[in-house]
Amino acid sequence: MTSCAPPPVLESSTATVDPIVKPAQFLVGKTADELKALMKELGQPAFRAEQLHQWLYVKCERDYDKMTNLAKGFKEVLAAQYGVGPLSVVADQQSADGTRKFLFKTPATEKKPSQNIESVLMHFRDRDVRSVCISSQVGCAVDCSFCATGKMGFKQNLTVAEIVDQYLLAQHLSGEEVRNIVFMGQGEPLLNYDNVVQAIRILNQSAEVGIRHITVSTSGIVPKIYQLAEENMQIVLAVSLHAPDDETRSRIMPINTKWPVADLMEAVHAYVAKTKRRVTIEYVMLKGVNDSQAHAHDLGRLLKGLKCNVNLIPYNPIGDEYDFERPSNEVIVRFLDTVMTYGKKVTVRLERGVDIAAACGQLANQYQ
Ligand code: SAH
Ligand code: SF4
Numbered sequence: 001m002t003s004c005a006p007p008p009v010l011e012s013s014t015a016t017v018d019p020i021v022k023p024a025q026f027l028v029g030k031t032a033d034e035l036k037a038l039m040k041e042l043g044q045p046a047f048r049a050e051q052l053h054q055w056l057y058v059k060c061e062r063d064y065d066k067m068t069n070l071a072k073g074f075k076e077v078l079a080a081q082y083g084v085g086p087l088s089v090v091a092d093q094q095s096a097d098g099t100r101k102f103l104f105k106t107p108a109t110e111k112k113p114s115q116n117i118e119s120v121l122m123h124f125r126d127r128d129v130r131s132v133c134i135s136s137q138v139g140c141a142v143d144c145s146f147c148a149t150g151k152m153g154f155k156q157n158l159t160v161a162e163i164v165d166q167y168l169l170a171q172h173l174s175g176e177e178v179r180n181i182v183f184m185g186q187g188e189p190l191l192n193y194d195n196v197v198q199a200i201r202i203l204n205q206s207a208e209v210g211i212r213h214i215t216v217s218t219s220g221i222v223p224k225i226y227q228l229a230e231e232n233m234q235i236v237l238a239v240s241l242h243a244p245d246d247e248t249r250s251r252i253m254p255i256n257t258k259w260p261v262a263d264l265m266e267a268v269h270a271y272v273a274k275t276k277r278r279v280t281i282e283y284v285m286l287k288g289v290n291d292s293q294a295h296a297h298d299l300g301r302l303l304k305g306l307k308c309n310v311n312l313i314p315y316n317p318i319g320d321e322y323d324f325e326r327p328s329n330e331v332i333v334r335f336l337d338t339v340m341t342y343g344k345k346v347t348v349r350l351e352r353g354v355d356i357a358a359a360c361g362q363l364a365n366q367y368q
Contacts, residue, residue, distance in 0.1 A: 027056055027078075028085035028168060029161025031202060044074065056084065057206040060172040083107075085165040090116060092173060098123045099353030104169065106138075106162050115156055119166040119185055121174055122352045131180035134166040136196050137187025142219045144240075144253045146284060148318040149186045157192040163199035167207060182215040184238075189216050190224035197231060204233075211235055217282065222259040225267040229274040238280040238311070239268055243290045244298035252289065265302065272307050279306070284313045285332055287325040296335045300342030310339055310346040 030038065035049040051069055055061045062084050064075045091103040100121040108114040120133040140147070141154035166185075171178045181203060183189040189196045196216065204211045217238040218225065228237065241264070243249035249256040259267075268279055281303060285291050303310070312335065315326040327335075336346045 025081060026083045026086045026161050026165075027052065028165050029159065029199075029202065032206060042074075042077065048074070053206060057168070057202075058208065060168045062169075062172055085168060086159070086161045087117075087165040087169055089169065089173070095353040095355050097352060097355075098125070100170075100174070101353060102166075102170065102173065104166065106156075106158070112156055117158065117162070117166070117186060119170055120353060121170045121178065123176075124350075129180060130174065130176055130178045131182060132167055132170040132178050133182045133184045134163060134170075135185035135187050136163060136183055136189040136192045140187050141191065142188050142253070142255050144219065144242075144255075146252060146286060146315060146318070146324050148320075151318070151320065152186075157195060158187070160195045160198045160202065163195060164202050164207070167203055167209070179209065180213045180215070181209055182217065182238075184215070184217045188219055188221065190218045190221040190228070193224050193227065197228075197233075200233060200235060215280070219253060219255055220259055220264040220267075221255075222263050222267045225264075225271050229271045234275070234277060236280060237268075237271060237275075237277065238282050239264070240282045240284070241299075242282070242284050244295060244302045248290050248295065252286065261302070265306075268308075269306060277307075279308045281306075281308050281310045282313060283310060284315055285327050285335065286315050287327040287331075289324065291327045291331055291335055293334065293338060296338035300339045300344065303339075303344055304342060308344065310344050311349055312336060312346060313349045314351065316351065 027035070032049065032053050035053055036046060039046060039049040039052075048070070052067075055067045055070075061067055064070070064079050064084065067075065070078075086107050087104040088107075089102065090105050093101045093103075095101070102119045102121070104117050104119065106112075106115045106117060115138040117135045117138055119135060122131045122133065123129075124131070135158060137157050138155035139152035140149045143150045143153075167178065167181055183196065200211075200214055200216075203209045203214060211234045215236040215238050216228075217240060219240045225237070240253075241249075241261075242252060244261065246256060246260045249261055271277075272279060283290070283299065299310075312332060314332060315324050317323055317326070332348060336348065339346045
C-alpha cells in the first residue's frame with residue numbers, strides 16, 4: 001500500500017481499527033534457519049542470526065537499541081523492514097493472588113483488523129514456578145455454554161508469531177523465568193492446528209521451554225487428536241471432557257454432537273498408545289449438571305484403562321444471564337473421592353485471578 005492510499009475498510013464490531021502498521025513483518029516467529037536465511041539475504045555474516053536468535057528468544061528483548069552487540073547501521077536497516085514482535089501491550093492487571101493478566105494487541109494487516117488478546121501469568125509460590133496461559137485464537141467457535149470466550153464467537157486465528165510473542169512478552173514484562181506454557185487461554189488450539197504446532201516447535205527449540213512443560217488443552221477435535229499423535233512431540237495433552245455421557249456433554253458442549261464421547265475416548269486412547277504420554281482429563285464442575293455421584297462413577301468407569309490424571313475445575317462464573325453455579329466444596333471433594341476409587345489421580349485446579357477475570361473460562365477481553 002502506498003502512503004497516499006486510503007486505509008482499508010475493516011469490518012468487525014469488536015475490533016480496534018488501526019492503521020496498517022509498518023513494517024508488517026516481524027522477527028519473532030522466525031525459526032533459527034529462517035533467521036539465517038534472512039541474514040544471508042541482508043548480506044550479513046551468519047553469526048548475526050545466532051545473535052539475533054539469542055536476543056529474541058532467550059533474552060526476550062523488545063528494543064533494537066538494547067541489542068548491544070549489533071552494529072547501529074545494521075539495526076537501522078533491520079528496523080526499517082522488521083518489527084521485533086507483533087504484539088503491543090495495552091494493559092497489565094495484577095490480581096490479589098499475584099496473577100497477572102495482559103491485554104495485548106495484534107497488528108492490523110490488509111487482511112485482518114487489529115484485535116485484543118489476553119494472556120495470564122500465574123505464579124505458584126509453593127513451587128516457585130511461573131506458568132503462562134496463552135491464547136491460540138481471538139474468541140472461539142466451539143461455543144461451550146459455560147465459557148466466556150465461547151460467548152464472543154470466533155474472530156480470528158492467531159499467527160505463529162502472535163502465539164509465540166505472548167510467551168516472550170510475559171517473560172519480558174515479568175523479568176522472571178516462565179517455565180510452563182498452557183494453551184488454555186482464548187480459543188480452541190486444535191482448530192488453529194498448523195500455527196499452534198509450529199509455535200510449539202519454536203517455543204521449545206528457540207525459546208528453550210521444555211516440551212513436557214507445554215500443555216495443549218482441547219475440547220475434543222477428534223481428527224486433530226489423531227494428527228497430533230503423529231507429530232512426535234512430548235507435550236501434555238489435556239482433554240476437556242466435562243461429562244462422561246453424551247446426554248450431559250451435549251447439553252454443555254455442542255461439539256459433542258459432532259464427536260461424541262465414544263469417538264473422543266477412542267482418539268484419546270489412540271493418542272496415549274502412540275505417544276506413551278499420560279493425558280490430563282479436565283472436568284469443569286457445574287452444580288446440578290455434571291456433579292452427581294452417578295456422574296463420578298460413570299467417569300471412573302469411562303477412564304478405566306486410560307493412562308490419565310483427572311483435573312477438576314470448579315466453575316468460574318462468567319456473569320452470563322443463564323450462569324451456572326459452582327458446586328459446594330463438599331460436593332467437589334465427594335466427587336474427587338469417588339473418582340479416586342477407580343485408581344485415578346485426581347486434583348482440583350487452584351483458582352487464580354478471579355478478581356481480574358483471569359480464571360479459566362473468564363477471558364473475554366473485558367478489562368476492569
Ligand atoms: N479451548 C480449549 C482450551 C481453553 S479453555 C478447551 O476448551 O479445552 C481451558 C479450560 O477451561 C477448558 O477445560 C475449559 O473447558 C475450561 N473452562 C471454560 N470455561 C470455564 C469456566 N467458566 N469455569 C471453569 N473452567 C472453564
Ligand atoms: Fe472454546 Fe474452550 Fe471456551 Fe469451549 S471452553 S468455548 S472450546 S475456549
